Amino acid sequence: MSSSFSEECTPAKQKYDTCFNDWYVNKFLKGDIRNRDCDDLFLEYKQCLMKAIKTKKIEPLLEAARKEE
Amino acid sequence: MSVCKDETEFDAPWEKVSSAWLRRYPNPYSSHVVSADVLERYVDENGRLHTERLLVKQGKVPRWASDLLNVSKSYILERSIIDAEKRELLSETFNIDHLKLLKVMEYNRYQSSMENSSKTSITTLAQFASPLRLGLGRRIQKYCLKRFPEQLMGSRRGILYVLQKQKTFS
Numbered sequence: 001m002s003s004s005f006s007e008e009c010t011p012a013k014q015k016y017d018t019c020f021n022d023w024y025v026n027k028f029l030k031g032d033i034r035n036r037d038c039d040d041l042f043l044e045y046k047q048c049l050m051k052a053i054k055t056k057k058i059e060p061l062l063e064a065a066r067k068e069e
Numbered sequence: 070m071s072v073c074k075d076e077t078e079f080d081a082p083w084e085k086v087s088s089a090w091l092r093r094y095p096n097p098y099s100s101h102v103v104s105a106d107v108l109e110r111y112v113d114e115n116g117r118l119h120t121e122r123l124l125v126k127q128g129k130v131p132r133w134a135s136d137l138l139n140v141s142k143s144y145i146l147e148r149s150i151i152d153a154e155k156r157e158l159l160s161e162t163f164n165i166d167h168l169k170l171l172k173v174m175e176y177n178r179y180q181s182s183m184e185n186s187s188k189t190s191i192t193t194l195a196q197f198a199s200p201l202r203l204g205l206g207r208r209i210q211k212y213c214l215k216r217f218p219e220q221l222m223g224s225r226r227g228i229l230y231v232l233q234k235q236k237t238f239s
Contacts, residue, residue: 002094005104005125013106020110021092024118029084029153033116042110049106058123058144062108065146065165 006052012045071197073213075221079189081232083156083181086189089231090158090179094124098227103127118151124162143167156181171199193221 004013019038027035053059079086094105102124109121124145149160158179164172174196182188195217197209 001092002105003103004106005123006106009106016107017092020107021088024091025084025088028112028118028151029088031153033112033118033153042107045107049108061144061165062123062146064168065163 004049004052005058006049006056009045009048009052012041012048016041016045071209071213073195073209073217075193075218077191077193077221077225078182079191079225079229079232080187081189082187083158083179083189084153085232085235086179086228087151087158089228089235090160091120093224093228093231096227096230098223098230101126116152116154118149118153120147120149120151122147122149169200171197171201173197191225 001014001017004010016038019041023035023038027033027037053062081089093099094102104123104125106123107120108123110119112118124147125142126145127142143164144166145162146165147160147162149158151158158177160175160177160179162175162177176194176196178192180190180192182190195213
């Protein structure tokens with residue numbers, strides 16, 4: 001399983017990834033697309049990620065990429 | 070603007086390929102991808118799964134640029150839309166830094182094969198744009214002919230590697 005670019009988010013990411021991989025194969029691909037089993041884990045992971053994106057100065061790069069569209 | 074194109078087929082059903090594609094990092098053929106983070110993910114009103122990921126490439130990277138420019142680290146944004154009903158995965162990948170030198174967009178389509186549903190056909194398109202006049206056109210043309218197919222082979226071997234591992238465990 002891949003790491004997060006921000007080391008402190010890797011545990012939350014891997015918990016979420018485990019949930020998502022299972023969801024993708026056993027829910028999404030089987031048509032159960034409204035199932036939201038992994039939402040809480042994603043939120044936890046994303047909160048960590050958003051902080052890191054700010055402190056590591058990746059935010060301006062992302063904003064510029066989104067503005068271009 | 071220069072474009073490279075490539076088509077191929079995997080001897081595995083789309084469901085397995087799309088699942089391997091999502092979890093293709095890390096793999097021994099992409100050791101230069103040091104991290105892959107999910108920035109956004111949701112299912113739209115038509116039941117399609119949208120994902121936005123941030124990839125960090127380091128070392129002999131970015132793979133498209135290593136031949137063309139001397140850059141050692143790059144941030145890549147990868148967006149994908151997965152339609153399980155149509156059995157189709159569309160992705161676009163592009164660098165969000167070093168844009169003053171070169172922007173590379175890579176588009177992929179993974180589709181269940183029309184003739185044989187146990188196979189997956191893959192189309193890849195790469196597009197290069199640079200604000201610099203470095204005579205990149207000719208270098209990119211050469212790149213398209215030789216290095217692009219080689220590097221694609223590497224990224225596809227990575228997906229096949231993950232596919233193989235999936236088979237072992239399931």
